[in-house]
Amino acid sequence: MRYAETGYYLEIDLATGNIEKVETDPKLMEQHLGGLGTDVKLFWDRVPPEVKAFDPENILVFSAGLLCGTPAWGTNRTICSTISPQTNLLAYPMMGGFWAPELKFAGYDKVILRNKAPQLVYIWIHNDKVEIRDATHLKGKGAVETQELIRQELNEPDAQVAAIGLAGENRVFFASIEQSRSSASRLGSGAVMGDKNVKAIAVRGTKDVNIARGEEFMQHMEELKKFVLHRNENPLKGIEMVIHSGVGSPQAMRHVDEQWHTTGFSWGNARVRRKNFWTEEIYDNWSKSHWSAVKRFISCFNCPQQCGTLISFQDVPRYMMKCFSKLSYLLACQTENMDFTWRILHKAFEYGVDSFTTPQVLAFAVELYEAGIFTEADFKGCPKDNEGRFFWLLDKVAHRDGIGDYLADGIYWAARRIGKGAEAFDHNTIKKHEQMVVKLAMLDPIYFLMYTTNEKLSVTQMEGNFPQTAKGTPELKEMWVRDWIQAPNEKIKEYFMGWNPRGEGSNPYYPTPQMSSEIVDWMEMLHNIDDAIGLCAGMGSFCYKPAYHVHNYHKFISAATGMDLDKDSLKKIVNRNRNLHRAYHNMRGITRKDEKPPEDHWRHRFPELEEELLTTYYKYKGWNYDGIPTKERLHELDLDYVAEELIKRGILKDGEDEKNS
Amino acid sequence: MAKMKKIVKTITVDADRCNGCRACEVACSAFHATPKYSIVNPARSRIKVITYRLDDIFFPIFAGAYTKAGCEGRDSYIIDGKEYRECDFCRASCPTRNRFTDPDSGLPLRCDMCESDPPLEKPKCVEVCINDVLIYEEREEEVEEGEPIESIEIGVKALVDKHGLNEVIETVERVQLSKKA
Ligand code: SF4
Ligand code: SF4
Ligand code: SF4
Numbered sequence: 001m002r003y004a005e006t007g008y009y010l011e012i013d014l015a016t017g018n019i020e021k022v023e024t025d026p027k028l029m030e031q032h033l034g035g036l037g038t039d040v041k042l043f044w045d046r047v048p049p050e051v052k053a054f055d056p057e058n059i060l061v062f063s064a065g066l067l068c069g070t071p072a073w074g075t076n077r078t079i080c081s082t083i084s085p086q087t088n089l090l091a092y093p094m095m096g097g098f099w100a101p102e103l104k105f106a107g108y109d110k111v112i113l114r115n116k117a118p119q120l121v122y123i124w125i126h127n128d129k130v131e132i133r134d135a136t137h138l139k140g141k142g143a144v145e146t147q148e149l150i151r152q153e154l155n156e157p158d159a160q161v162a163a164i165g166l167a168g169e170n171r172v173f174f175a176s177i178e179q180s181r182s183s184a185s186r187l188g189s190g191a192v193m194g195d196k197n198v199k200a201i202a203v204r205g206t207k208d209v210n211i212a213r214g215e216e217f218m219q220h221m222e223e224l225k226k227f228v229l230h231r232n233e234n235p236l237k238g239i240e241m242v243i244h245s246g247v248g249s250p251q252a253m254r255h256v257d258e259q260w261h262t263t264g265f266s267w268g269n270a271r272v273r274r275k276n277f278w279t280e281e282i283y284d285n286w287s288k289s290h291w292s293a294v295k296r297f298i299s300c301f302n303c304p305q306q307c308g309t310l311i312s313f314q315d316v317p318r319y320m321m322k323c324f325s326k327l328s329y330l331l332a333c334q335t336e337n338m339d340f341t342w343r344i345l346h347k348a349f350e351y352g353v354d355s356f357t358t359p360q361v362l363a364f365a366v367e368l369y370e371a372g373i374f375t376e377a378d379f380k381g382c383p384k385d386n387e388g389r390f391f392w393l394l395d396k397v398a399h400r401d402g403i404g405d406y407l408a409d410g411i412y413w414a415a416r417r418i419g420k421g422a423e424a425f426d427h428n429t430i431k432k433h434e435q436m437v438v439k440l441a442m443l444d445p446i447y448f449l450m451y452t453t454n455e456k457l458s459v460t461q462m463e464g465n466f467p468q469t470a471k472g473t474p475e476l477k478e479m480w481v482r483d484w485i486q487a488p489n490e491k492i493k494e495y496f497m498g499w500n501p502r503g504e505g506s507n508p509y510y511p512t513p514q515m516s517s518e519i520v521d522w523m524e525m526l527h528n529i530d531d532a533i534g535l536c537a538g539m540g541s542f543c544y545k546p547a548y549h550v551h552n553y554h555k556f557i558s559a560a561t562g563m564d565l566d567k568d569s570l571k572k573i574v575n576r577n578r579n580l581h582r583a584y585h586n587m588r589g590i591t592r593k594d595e596k597p598p599e600d601h602w603r604h605r606f607p608e609l610e611e612e613l614l615t616t617y618y619k620y621k622g623w624n625y626d627g628i629p630t631k632e633r634l635h636e637l638d639l640d641y642v643a644e645e646l647i648k649r650g651i652l653k654d655g656e657d658e659k660n661s
Numbered sequence: 662m663a664k665m666k667k668i669v670k671t672i673t674v675d676a677d678r679c680n681g682c683r684a685c686e687v688a689c690s691a692f693h694a695t696p697k698y699s700i701v702n703p704a705r706s707r708i709k710v711i712t713y714r715l716d717d718i719f720f721p722i723f724a725g726a727y728t729k730a731g732c733e734g735r736d737s738y739i740i741d742g743k744e745y746r747e748c749d750f751c752r753a754s755c756p757t758r759n760r761f762t763d764p765d766s767g768l769p770l771r772c773d774m775c776e777s778d779p780p781l782e783k784p785k786c787v788e789v790c791i792n793d794v795l796i797y798e799e800r801e802e803e804v805e806e807g808e809p810i811e812s813i814e815i816g817v818k819a820l821v822d823k824h825g826l827n828e829v830i831e832t833v834e835r836v837q838l839s840k841k842a
């Protein structure tokens with residue numbers, strides 16, 4: 001009997017149509033848990049570093065986290081792992097919603113797609129019955145619309161469907177995979193799905209997920225529920241933004257007050273801050289628009305926190321809202337009109353594109369036009385107003401029509417293909433990927449490390465438990481620390497207590513490189529746990545004072561799987577996953593030279609300190625000067641085979657560890 | 662005939678508040694697993710959340726009575742401009758489809774209000790739904806003594822008609838055994 005996991009992968013060769021249900025080695029769970037952890041192992045074993053995103057040998061893996069389908073609230077993430085067309089690295093965008101648990105109930109932990117289908121198809125998984133079905137009639141259909149069409153076609157209202165839109169079909173490098181109230185958006189997993197000629201995967205399952213020690217598991221759930229109820233009744237006080245005061249994903253649709261984002265984030269192509277933007281008048285206008293669009297708050301599978309929203313705005317066909325999408329197009333377009341958001345999001349979700357990258361790409365195009373790099377001929381037929389331009393450009397991108405064909409490769413590649421000085425307008429990418437539009441004055445050492453070093457490549461998805469800003473008074477600090485049960489140890493609390501907004505103990509020299517390394521290491525570990533067990537980051541890693549933390553994760557995992565993990569053994573497993581991922585990226589060329597934020601990321605930069613931050617962090621992680629795990633570190637994590645491969649390829653020099661570290 | 666007091670348990674569903682999370686399905690199936698909480702499988706749950714998300718249909722229903730044969734289900738509903746079949750919202754365990762039928766044994770599932778010994782404070786689905794969609798109430802009602810017996814008799818007669826006396830006796834014995842175990 002297998003517990004928590006099903007013990008089966010569904011392997012599909014799209015070229016031959018061969019479908020196999022393959023039993024997995026139970027040791028994999030002990031070594032890597034599941035979800036992202038076992039995905040990384042698959043890529044290490046099967047996809048050599050020479051393989052590019054659109055090669056048939058690239059695989060696209062739809063993974064359910066280890067705890068998906070158990071009674072643990074918020075464990076519903078589908079991890080879509082593949083080689084990204086944008087970065088040529090192993091990307092793993094994730095989505096909430098309902099798909100992963102349904103896959104578990106159908107009897108599988110992962111669906112692995114390899115090669116390419118000869119024509120557009122969709123896959124229908126109904127327990128043991130798996131079919132590859134013709135999807136040519138769905139060509140060009142919206143990603144939201146397609147989900148409904150497939151449910152009708154199958155006459156299965158309970159099927160959960162993950163689908164791509166036109167952008168995915170056209171291999172737009174930032175195409176998303178959309179599913180119910182969520183999407184796997186970043187880094188182009190939708191483009192790989194389109195390249196493989198797969199329009200959608202529908203799944204329906206009616207089988208069991210087994211829990212090893214059910215009574216014990218439910219006792220942990222009882223405690224967790226009490227905590228969530230308590231947090232729902234007592235939102236955090238004294239934090240920068242109200243949307244982060246609860247547990248769950250940021251409650252962007254519960255609150256109209258967006259002073260923090262609109263005045264702190266940059267508008268346009270990550271250019272201008274509008275410190276005086278937020279006024280009573282804006283608040284009133286946005287309130288009207290906002291509440292006229294909200295139809296119902298909705299949740300992901302088995303989670304009470306209802307962070308999603310059904311949007312029903314005027315004549316716009318309905319769709320479901322996700323997180324920060326509410327502001328990303330609006331800021332990039334430099335409009336104050338909230339109605340614009342509801343309209344453009346419908347289009348964007350149907351095309352199936354990432355809400356972080358896309359608005360920046362469109363704003364970048366507008367800048368190139370204003371700078372004369374894109375010509376009148378390039379923009380022929382484009383409306384003159386900002387909002388009109390955005391709709392027009394979005395159509396171009398999704399169709400890869402005209403200049404849209406450049407833009408569809410994302411800012412980094414577009415700038416290089418366009419030339420004529422366009423590279424200078426690429427000022428917000430790290431490792432070729434568009435980052436959050438935050439350009440601040442003073443270097444923040446914690447954020448410096450998170451931005452530059454993580455394998456996830458997207459800061460919003462690795463920041464989390466440690467406050468984003470220092471507290472100004474001893475009272476505020478004490479208030480924070482008093483019930484901070486999620487802190488991993490007393491040291492982290494002390495670091496926080498010593499941190500001041502200005503003067504002594506402030507950025508950039510405080511937290512010190514050593515402290516910053518410890519803080520970042522802890523926060524990354526939380527993400528690695530969430531991504532392996534399929535937990536929503538809003539309930540764990542990307543949340544202030546969340547429901548799940550280092551002191552209870554191992555209890556849930558142990559009771560569900562029957563493994564007896566404690567804090568340390570859990571930490572070792574996710575460290576193994578992270579180092580394996582790191583080594584895989586090293587094989588794909590990533591080293592210290594790539595771990596750099598753009599020049600203008602902070603106004604005040606400190607080159608020596610930044611070098612010291614990297615060196616200290618690498619050392620703390622057990623990596624050499626170049627950011628490659630040392631032989632010793634890999635040995636500790638039972639990854640000798642990885643060390644051997646790195647040495648064989650000349651990436652790690654045997655005996656060099658001591659010299660460099 | 663003498664009167665006796667009986668506890669009547671009801672759950673009111675405030676469907677306007679439902680967020681479609683299906684935590685109730687998870688909780689119900691785990692509670693009814695043997696051993697308790699050893700399995701999660703929403704297909705075995707006695708509550709089901711009918712969802713058509715874009716159409717704003719979020720509608721929890723409880724497994725109702727078993728019917729031998731499907732009704733014609735010819736009627737339809739129009740809600741918010743969209744047409745639904747009568748069957749879409751029906752709570753019967755009915756042979757024309759899989760809803761409220763145990764996926765392995767094919768036996769009908771029925772909400773038993775989480776009847777257990779000792780009794781729970783609240784049914785499991787109610788307990789897990791912290792957004793107050795499922796509102797549980799117990800109230801005392803006076804009923805004619807003897808009436809329940811009578812209704813059981815009618816039920817047993819119907820079973821005997823359908824399956825024969827032996828079948829029914831054997832089943833009762835089996836149930837008794839499994840209860841002891
Ligand atoms: S916290 Fe919000 S986003 Fe996360 S699983 Fe729950 S409903 Fe989904
Ligand atoms: S638990 Fe409550 S909110 Fe969630 S689906 Fe069930 S009834 Fe609706
Ligand atoms: S009352 Fe109990 S048996 Fe009935 S649906 Fe709710 S959890 Fe299931």
